[in-house]
Structures are given as C-alpha cells and as structure tokens.
Amino acid sequence: MSQIHVTTKINGDETEFLCGPEETLLDVLRDHLGMTGTKEGCGTGDCGACSVTVDGRLVCSCLMLGAEAEGHEIGTIEGVAKGDELHPVQKKFLDHAALQCGICTPGFLVAAKALLDRTLEPTEEEVRYWLAGNLCRCTGYDKIVRAVMDTAAELRGA
Amino acid sequence: MVRVKIWGSLRTATGGAEEVEVEARTIRDMLNALAEAHPGLAPQIDRGVSVSVDGAIYRDSWLTPVEGAKEVVLLPRLAGG
Amino acid sequence: MALDDRFHNRDFKVVGNRVTRPDGIDKVTGRARFGADMTAPGMLIAKVLRSPHAHARINGIDTSKAEALPGVKAVVTYADFASAHAPDDDNLVNCMAKDKALYDGHAVAAVAAISTAVARKALKLIEVDYEVLPHVTDVDEAMKPDAPVLHEDAQDESVPAGTPKNVVRRYEFGHGDVDAGFAQADKVIERSFRTEAAHQGYIEPHACLASYGSDGRADLWCCTQGQYAVRAMCAGMLGMQASDLRVTASEIGGGFGGKTTVFIEPVALALSRKAGKPVKLVMERSEVFRASGPTASTSIDCKIGMTKDGRITAGRAELRYQGGAFPGSPVEFGAMSGFAPYDLENVQAIGWDVVTNRPKQAAYRAPGAPMAAYAVESVIDELCQELGLDPLEVRIRNCAHEGTLSPYGVTYPKIGLEETLKAVQSHPNWTAPLGPNQGRGVACGFWFNFGGNTCVSLNIDEDGTVSLSTGNPDIGGSRASMSQMCAEELGIPYDRVRCSIADTSLLGYNDVTDGSRVTFAVGLATIKAAQDAIKKMCGRAAAIWGIPEDAVEWEDGCAKPAGPNAGEHPPMSLAEIAAVSSQTGGPIAGHYECNADGAGVSFATHLVDVEIDPETGFTKVLRYLVAQDAGKAVNPDYVEGQFQGGAVQGIGWSLNEEYIYGEDGRLQNAGFLDYRIPVASDLPMIDTVIVEVPNPGHPYGVRGVGETSIVPPLAAISNAVSHAIGKRMTQIPMSPPRIVEALEG
Ligand code: FES
Numbered sequence: 014m015s016q017i018h019v020t021t022k023i024n025g026d027e028t029e030f031l032c033g034p035e036e037t038l039l040d041v042l043r044d045h046l047g048m049t050g051t052k053e054g055c056g057t058g059d060c061g062a063c064s065v066t067v068d069g070r071l072v073c074s075c076l077m078l079g080a081e082a083e084g085h086e087i088g089t090i091e092g093v094a095k096g097d098e099l100h101p102v103q104k105k106f107l108d109h110a111a112l113q114c115g116i117c118t119p120g121f122l123v124a125a126k127a128l129l130d131r132t133l134e135p136t137e138e139e140v141r142y143w144l145a146g147n148l149c150r151c152t153g154y155d156k157i158v159r160a161v162m163d164t165a166a167e168l169r170g171a
Numbered sequence: 172m173v174r175v176k177i178w179g180s181l182r183t184a185t186g187g188a189e190e191v192e193v194e195a196r197t198i199r200d201m202l203n204a205l206a207e208a209h210p211g212l213a214p215q216i217d218r219g220v221s222v223s224v225d226g227a228i229y230r231d232s233w234l235t236p237v238e239g240a241k242e243v244v245l246l247p248r249l250a251g252g
Numbered sequence: 253m254a255l256d257d258r259f260h261n262r263d264f265k266v267v268g269n270r271v272t273r274p275d276g277i278d279k280v281t282g283r284a285r286f287g288a289d290m291t292a293p294g295m296l297i298a299k300v301l302r303s304p305h306a307h308a309r310i311n312g313i314d315t316s317k318a319e320a321l322p323g324v325k326a327v328v329t330y331a332d333f334a335s336a337h338a339p340d341d342d343n344l345v346n347c348m349a350k351d352k353a354l355y356d357g358h359a360v361a362a363v364a365a366i367s368t369a370v371a372r373k374a375l376k377l378i379e380v381d382y383e384v385l386p387h388v389t390d391v392d393e394a395m396k397p398d399a400p401v402l403h404e405d406a407q408d409e410s411v412p413a414g415t416p417k418n419v420v421r422r423y424e425f426g427h428g429d430v431d432a433g434f435a436q437a438d439k440v441i442e443r444s445f446r447t448e449a450a451h452q453g454y455i456e457p458h459a460c461l462a463s464y465g466s467d468g469r470a471d472l473w474c475c476t477q478g479q480y481a482v483r484a485m486c487a488g489m490l491g492m493q494a495s496d497l498r499v500t501a502s503e504i505g506g507g508f509g510g511k512t513t514v515f516i517e518p519v520a521l522a523l524s525r526k527a528g529k530p531v532k533l534v535m536e537r538s539e540v541f542r543a544s545g546p547t548a549s550t551s552i553d554c555k556i557g558m559t560k561d562g563r564i565t566a567g568r569a570e571l572r573y574q575g576g577a578f579p580g581s582p583v584e585f586g587a588m589s590g591f592a593p594y595d596l597e598n599v600q601a602i603g604w605d606v607v608t609n610r611p612k613q614a615a616y617r618a619p620g621a622p623m624a625a626y627a628v629e630s631v632i633d634e635l636c637q638e639l640g641l642d643p644l645e646v647r648i649r650n651c652a653h654e655g656t657l658s659p660y661g662v663t664y665p666k667i668g669l670e671e672t673l674k675a676v677q678s679h680p681n682w683t684a685p686l687g688p689n690q691g692r693g694v695a696c697g698f699w700f701n702f703g704g705n706t707c708v709s710l711n712i713d714e715d716g717t718v719s720l721s722t723g724n725p726d727i728g729g730s731r732a733s734m735s736q737m738c739a740e741e742l743g744i745p746y747d748r749v750r751c752s753i754a755d756t757s758l759l760g761y762n763d764v765t766d767g768s769r770v771t772f773a774v775g776l777a778t779i780k781a782a783q784d785a786i787k788k789m790c791g792r793a794a795a796i797w798g799i800p801e802d803a804v805e806w807e808d809g810c811a812k813p814a815g816p817n818a819g820e821h822p823p824m825s826l827a828e829i830a831a832v833s834s835q836t837g838g839p840i841a842g843h844y845e846c847n848a849d850g851a852g853v854s855f856a857t858h859l860v861d862v863e864i865d866p867e868t869g870f871t872k873v874l875r876y877l878v879a880q881d882a883g884k885a886v887n888p889d890y891v892e893g894q895f896q897g898g899a900v901q902g903i904g905w906s907l908n909e910e911y912i913y914g915e916d917g918r919l920q921n922a923g924f925l926d927y928r929i930p931v932a933s934d935l936p937m938i939d940t941v942i943v944e945v946p947n948p949g950h951p952y953g954v955r956g957v958g959e960t961s962i963v964p965p966l967a968a969i970s971n972a973v974s975h976a977i978g979k980r981m982t983q984i985p986m987s988p989p990r991i992v993e994a995l996e997g
C-alpha cells in the first residue's frame with residue numbers, strides 16, 4: 014500500500030504525516046497522530062462529533078481525506094484552549110452543565126467556536142441552526158444552546 | 172405466616188389465589204416455601220423475581236425479614252436502562 | 253433501610269449546589285478517554301462479519317481463505333466459544349450466531365488483522381453457507397399460527413398451551429373486576445395502538461480493547477454501563493475465572509440502557525486469545541443500528557371507563573411487545589407501569605413477549621414503560637375530550653398517593669405525583685394561548701427505580717483530601733453528585749473529594765449503571781462509607797484526647813468532644829486527624845457494601861404544545877415542560893439535564909425515530925441520516941420543574957431521576973398532535989406522512 018506524505022498545520026503546529034489514500038482526516042487525527050479528542054460517531058457526516066476546522070471553515074473530518082489536508086490549517090478540540098487557559102465557550106459549557114456524557118462535546122465546542130468567530134450576536138435560532146449538524150443524545154440541547162448564547166454575550170461584553 | 176401477593180399470570184400455579192400464605196422468616200425462606208407449596212411457581216422463581224416488602228423493593232436479597240410485614244408482593248425481576 | 257426524617261430536613265451545605273463536575277476539564281478539552289480512544293502496543297484491529305439475511309440456517313462457515321490472507325492474525329466463529337459456554341446463553345448466541353442467523357446484522361464470524369483495511373478484506377473471504385428461511389419482523393404477524401418460527405423451545409410455562417411458538421412469555425397484573433368497573437362508567441373507550449422500535453442513539457458506538465495474555469489472564473477496556481456485568485458475562489462465555497478478567501470502564505459516550513449488556517466484548521477477547529495480541533474492536537454506526545439492542549416495537553389494546561365527572565372506573569390493557577430474536581422484551585414492565593399513576597379499583601394488564609427476526613432488544617431508559625403509558629394516557633385524554641373534562645383535573649382527581657394500591661400489587665409509600673400535576677397546573681405554559689393548527693397535550697409517567705449491589709471505598713488522604721472509589725461508570729455527571737454527598741457527610745468542601753471509577757479488580761460487584769440507581773444506591777453507599785470513616789476518625793481523636801470513643805462526635809468536618817465527661821479539647825478537623833494518621837494507627841479508610849433497597853418510585857407530568865403544518869404533516873414543538881419528583885436534587889443542573897434529555901429522546905421517538913424493515917427483513921435506515929434523532933433546530937428550550945418529595949428510603953431523600961422523563965412524551969405529544977389536527981393518532985412515530993394520512997383520512 015503506498016502511503017501519501019502530507020504537510021499541514023494542526024492547531025498552529027507544522028505537522029507531517031503519512032496516510033493511506035483511503036484514510037480520512039479523522040482516521041489520521043485519531044489513529045496516526047493520537048489526537049483522540051476528535052470523535053467518531055457515525056463516519057458518514059451525520060453527527061458532527063468529528064468536527065474540525067479547515068482554514069477556519071467547519072468540516073466533518075470523517076468526510077475529508079487525510080491527503081486533502083495538504084497545505085491547509087486544521088483546528089481541532091485540542092487547540093481550542095490556549096495552554097491551560099480555557100476558551101470562554103469551554104468555561105460556559107462547564108458552568109451551564111452543557112454536557113452529560115461528553116462524547117459530543119468536542120464537536121459542539123469546535124462548531125460553537127467557529128460560530129462565535131463569525132458573529133458574537135447570534136440569535137437563539139441561529140445557534141440552533143448552526144449546531145444542527147451536531148448530534149447530542151443526552152442533553153436535549155437546552156443547556157448547550159444557553160452556554161453558547163451566554164458565551165456570545167460575555168464576549169461582546171453584554 | 173406471611174401473606175404473599177402473586178401476580179396475575181402466576182395464579183395458575185396457586186389455583187387462582189391472589190394471595191397465599193407461607194411460613195417464612197426471610198425472603199429466602201419465603202421463596203423456598205412458595206416453590207414447595209406451589210411447584211408451578213418454581214420456574215419463575217428460578218428465573219428471578221423481586222420482592223416488595225412494605226413498599227421497598229428487593230432483588231436477590233435473601234436475608235431480608237418478611238415476618239411481620241404488612242404487605243409482601245412477588246414481582247418480576249426489575250431492571251432498568 | 254432505616255427511615256430517618258432527621259436527614260430530610262437537614263440544612264445541606266454541598267448537596268443541592270450546582271457544582272462543576274470533576275471530569276469537566278477533560279471533557280471540554282478532548283482529554284477524556286472514551287471506548288475507542290485507547291490503544292495498546294502491537295494492537296490488531298477487528299471487524300465482524302454480519303448476516304445479510306433476516307433468518308437463515310448456517311450450514312457451514314469456511315474461514316480458510318480469510319485465515320490465509322497476509323496480515324490476518326485470527327478468525328473466530330461460534331465454535332471458538334463452544335467449549336466454554338453454558339448450554340443456552342442467549343447473550344452469547346446473540347454475540348455470535350450458533351446454527352442460525354436470527355436477524356439482519358447478526359454476527360457470524362470475526363477477524364483480527366494488522367489493519368482495518370486487511371480486516372475488511374478478510375471479511376469478504378469468509379464463505380458462509382446460508383440456507384435462507386422465511387422471516388418475520390412484525391409483532392402481530394409473529395404471533396400468528398403460521399408465522400415462521402424462530403425457536404422451537406423458547407416458550408415458557410406462563411404461556412397457555414397451543415399458543416404459537418414465537419409467543420414466549422405471558423404476564424398479567426392488576427386487581428378488582430374490570431368488567432364491573434366498565435359497567436359503572438358513563439363512557440368507555442377502547443383503542444389499539446402501535447409503537448415502532450427506537451434506538452437509544454448514544455453517540456458513541458460500542459468500542460473495546462481486549463488483551464488476553466498467554467497466562468490466561470486478560471484485560472478489557474470498554475465503554476459500558478457496568479464493568480462488573482461485562483466481566484461476569486465475558487468470563488462465562490470464555491470459560492474464564494472472574495478474577496482473571498479485569499474490566500476497566502472507559503468514559504462512556506451515552507448508554508441509556510443500551511450498554512448494559514455485551515455485543516463485541518467477548519468477540520474481541522476471543523480474537524485476542526487466539527491471536528495472542530491486543531485487539532481493538534469498534535462498531536460502525538450501521539452495526540450499532542443493526543446489531544446492538546434497540547427497544548421493543550409494540551401493539552397495544554387499551555380500554556378505559558370513566559364517569560361523567562371524571563372518575564376512572566376501570567382500565568384494561570393487552571400489550572404485545574416484540575423484543576427481537578430472543579425472549580426478554582420488557583413487556584412485564586409495560587404491563588406493570590402503564591396504569592401506575594392512577595388510583596384504580598379495577599385494573600388489568602396482560603403482556604405478551606414475542607420473538608421476531610430483529611436484533612435482541614436491550615434496555616432503553618425505563619424499558620417498556622413509555623409505550624404502555626402512551627396507550628393509557630392517550631385513552632384517558634380521549635375520554636376527557638369526549639366528556640368535556642379538563643385533562644389535568646381528571647389526572648389530579650385519579651392520581652396515586654401514598655397508600656394507593658398500584659396495579660402491580662405494591663402499596664405506594666410517599667410519592668410525589670400530585671405535586672408534579674399541580675406544578676404543571678401553576679406553570680405559565682398551562683395557560684399560554686394557542687393559535688391555529690396548534691394543540692396541547694399532557695401525560696403522566698412512572699418508573700420503578702431500584703437500588704442493587706453497590707460497593708464503595710474511600711480513603712482519607714494524608715493531606716486531608718479524600719479519594720472516593722465507586723464501581724459505576726459515570727454517564728451524566730455522577731462523579732460530581734457522589735463527591736457532593738461524600739463532602740456533605742464528611743463536612744468538607746466539595747473540591748477536597750476526588751471520585752474515581754474503579755476497575756473490576758478493586759471493588760466488589762456493582763450492578764450496572766441502570767434503573768436510575770446510581771445517585772440513589774451509590775450515593776447511599778458513599779454516605780455510609782463516609783460514616784464509616786467518620787467513626788474511625790472519631791476513634792483516633794478519642795485516643796489522642798484519652799477519652800472514650802463515644803464521647804466524640806463529628807460536626808462540620810471536625811471531631812469534637814461531646815457530653816459532660818469529654819473534657820475540654822479543641823476540635824480536630826479531618827485534615828488534622830489525617831495529618832497524624834500515621835502516628836495514630838495508620839491510614840484511615842471508609843467502606844460500605846450493600847444490596848441497596850428502598851429506591852423510591854418516581855413520577856412525572858409533561859406538558860407540550862405543538863403546531864402542525866397541514867401541508868407537510870410536520871410537527872413543530874412549541875413549548876415543552878417537564879415536572880418530575882426527584883426526591884432531593886443533589887445537583888440540580890444534572891437533574892434538569894436528565895429531565896431534558898429524556899424528554900427529547902421521547903420527542904424523537906414520538907415524531908421521527910423508527911426502525912424500518914423492508915420486505916426482505918433487512919433494516920433500511922441503519923444510519924443517523926435516515927434514523928433521524930432530534931437536532932438543536934427541531935426543539936425549543938425544555939422547561940423543567942424539580943419537585944422534591946423526599947424518598948423515605950434514602951438518607952438525603954434522593955430518588956432516581958434518569959428514566960421517568962422518557963415515559964410521558966409519547967403520549968403527551970400524541971395528545972397534543974391529536975388536538976391540533978382534530979384526529980386521534982394511534983401510531984408512534986407520528987412522522988409527517990402519517991400525519992398527512994390522518995388529515996386526509
Ligand atoms: S463522525 Fe463525522 S459526522 Fe459523525
């Protein structure tokens with residue numbers, strides 16, 4: 014099996030890896046790079062547990078080949094906090110108890126951060142639609158939506 | 172003597188009686204006595220039952236006393252999600 | 253269990269606070285390790301070959317080509333378990349088909365190889381000689397005399413002779429004379445209902461890593477609701493001693509009952525034993541749908557009589573649940589629970605457990621109860637409608653109280669159902685105005701809850717912190733509530749306690765995290781273990797002071813001299829006692845084990861408003877309210893979370909989620925695209941009211957809260973939809989095509 018050599022940036026760090034032509038970015042992150050914070054809930058683009066950003070755009074890493082990461086900047090859950098300083102949305106998830114089992118949480122946080130990077134004034138409806146690609150089976154979304162709205166309010170100084 | 176309530180589908184084993192009396196100090200005595208007096212109950216007791224004693228539900232709790240209890244009810248083995 | 257009201261009215265310092273969970277940081281940073289996140293050196297990857305047929309005899313399996321493929325290290329079939337297992341272990345036959353494939357997706361063989369790609373390739377090289385048999389997936393069809401038979405001998409003595417063989421169990425509950433009761437009614441309504449099978453839908457697929465050593469000892473890492481149950485089942489299937497198998501529960505990405513049993517764990521162990529290397533096995537999402545344990549689908553007839561002024565005179569239900577290819581659908585819990593919210597003189601419920609060519613059902617949050625509640629609460633609603641009565645008033649009029657004889661024969665101790673009904677009645681949602689195409693529905697629900705085997709240890713660390721070990725995986729924040737109860741009892745701050753989930757080698761048997769038992773039973777054991785440690789700490793203080801042990805009492809985290817002859821000694825705090833523990837007799841620990849009882853039953857009332865789009869049949873949930881009795885909410889955030897999560901699972905089940913089988917007996921929607929669970933944009937905020945009627949069986953009054961919240965939604969939403977469209981709905985889910993059909997019909 015011939016492996017493909019890929020050069021990319023992950024959470025700001027220059028990263029090189031070898032991957033099979035059929036392997037997804039999610040496989041690469043989890044199985045080759047040991048970055049298991051990104052989760053696999055379906056492998057078919059339906060749950061959002063594998064959410065990452067590619068050049069700032071939110072994507073399902075299970076739907077993108079590892080080889081396609083060449084030359085792009087990837088952001089994962091491991092890069093959301095800066096060192097041991099949590100991102101405000103991470104703090105708000107804890108304050109609002111916006112997680113129960115926590116398997117969906119990395120995906121939600123990456124997605125929520127991507128939203129907050131675009132706007133600090135999302136309506137509840139916008140938050141709900143933005144996060145509609147992320148499944149959570151435990152919480153019923155109530156506390157997740159509140160946590161994101163509250164983060165936006167805090168960030169805009171409201 | 173303990174009066175034990177039997178659920179509907181087990182009453183074929185008690186000749187239709189909704190309640191039967193057995194001599195027993197503990198849940199274990201009671202289950203043994205029930206199986207002996209009404210052999211038709213034995214397969215269900217072997218598969219597993221719960222027992223409610225005055226409103227508290229016990230599973231596999233042989234040594235719990237039943238003597239003097241106001242209400243003892245045989246129940247299917249409880250489980251949950 | 254001692255009923256001690258002293259505790260219920262105490263002034264809690266830590267319990268009841270909305271503390272941050274101890275595993276929080278790990279879970280928001282991606283550091284937490286779930287089932288699929290573990291690796292081992294030299295690890296192989298396993299894949300499972302699954303039957304494409306709903307029902308087929310397996311005449312032979314040829315694995316030689318797969319075994320010959322370079323990179324394949326082991327292939328297993330049922331034969332690899334045959335020497336060890338007990339004669340008819342349904343769980344084993346479900347994990348690996350024996351002589352018949354019983355459903356689409358049933359495992360028939362498994363491969364361990366050096367990579368996923370090689371394992372996949374190897375699966376294609378396994379040749380299975382199937383003789384396809386006729387199949388049945390529908391519960392009513394399966395009960396017919398000419399239905400294809402799954403098992404010749406699965407029917408037990410509860411079923412009347414001559415009943416078709418797929419009917420395997422019969423249950424009956426109730427009291428009084430229902431016919432006499434119906435005769436007293438002014439109005440009697442009888443309806444037939446159907447509910448389709450739903451899946452728990454946990455986002456984390458089943459995953460495990462097995463490592464079997466040549467010394468016959470093994471380690472298993474897996475996502476499960478109960479590591480001890482996994483050990484017991486796997487050790488039995490593999491012919492191992494329990495102590496030779498150490499099972500560690502990973503962080504678990506949801507379970508809801510679906511991870512109370514095993515599917516892949518014994519297979520991974522068998523592969524590891526054969527290959528002599530660690531084996532990782534992770535289900536794909538389609539496998540989760542096809543071959544884990546969804547809930548039963550049902551067909552229910554329900555008849556209820558009511559007087560003009562709203563008194564229920566009698567209720568009768570006949571429930572038929574198919575639980576997949578093996579006996580064990582939760583129909584008895586349906587039959588016991590459907591009428592449980594009501595004080596009825598005459599009640600009868602008959603349950604039939606039926607096998608079909610579907611995956612073996614597993615528990616799903618209050619297993620069996622939502623479907624029965626759906627039927628009962630729908631008929632009550634229709635009676636209220638026909639008689640022009642207020643559905644909330646009627647429920648308040650008929651609801652069960654302390655002293656009510658339940659339909660399953662037990663007289664209730666203190667319960668909080670009426671309080672939940674009144675909480676709904678005084679909530680603004682009850683009087684919010686409704687517009688066109690909108691409807692309001694209300695329903696009650698009940699769940700038993702239980703206690704069970706529990707073993708807890710805690711160590712007083714030398715610096716005055718506390719390490720608490722419990723044996724139940726934490727699915728929804730229970731480490732926080734255990735730490736709270738521990739801190740409360742010891743009288744120390746919450747952040748001094750660290751709760752860990754022990755592997756199976758460290759504590760005695762703990763029942764699985766199910767039956768809403770953890771906060772109740774593990775909490776109770778934690779409190780008792782803390783009391784055990786307190787006793788020892790008081791003993792140390794007494795020895796230091798040279799006074800009798802019983803002259804020392806524990807207050808606010810300190811040992812204090814008490815009573816007239818204790819003398820004057822400054823109090824010693826937990827930290828001070830811990831600091832000198834080495835000089836006063838060595839480390840201090842507390843322990844408690846029990847088979848807990850006294851889990852109080854739990855009731856809820858839900859209220860929902862919906863709006864129907866008459867063109868498309870789409871249902872929008874406008875408002876949703878959960879009022880539930882929690883006994884005592886240890887951590888209100890997570891109690892609300894359980895209420896909301898259960899309600900939303902119920903919303904999904906009632907509006908969209910269903911297992912769809914084709915004519916060929918194959919599951920047609922084995923993915924999240926076609927099996928659609930609710931997403932954020934489908935929902936409003938879920939309002940909650942926590943009612944607290946203390947459970948007399950727990951020192952702090954705690955009741956389980958995890959399950960009841962999924963019981964009322966099916967009925968509440970069906971009632972709301974029925975009012976919105978002016979037609980009585982009798983099938984779940986009420987997907988848009990079904991609503992359009994009802995509107996046109
Ligand atoms: S794993 Fe990628 S969307 Fe589910």
Ligand code: FES
Nearest residue numbers: 113114149150151
């Ligand atoms: S917290 Fe469990 S899936 Fe979201």
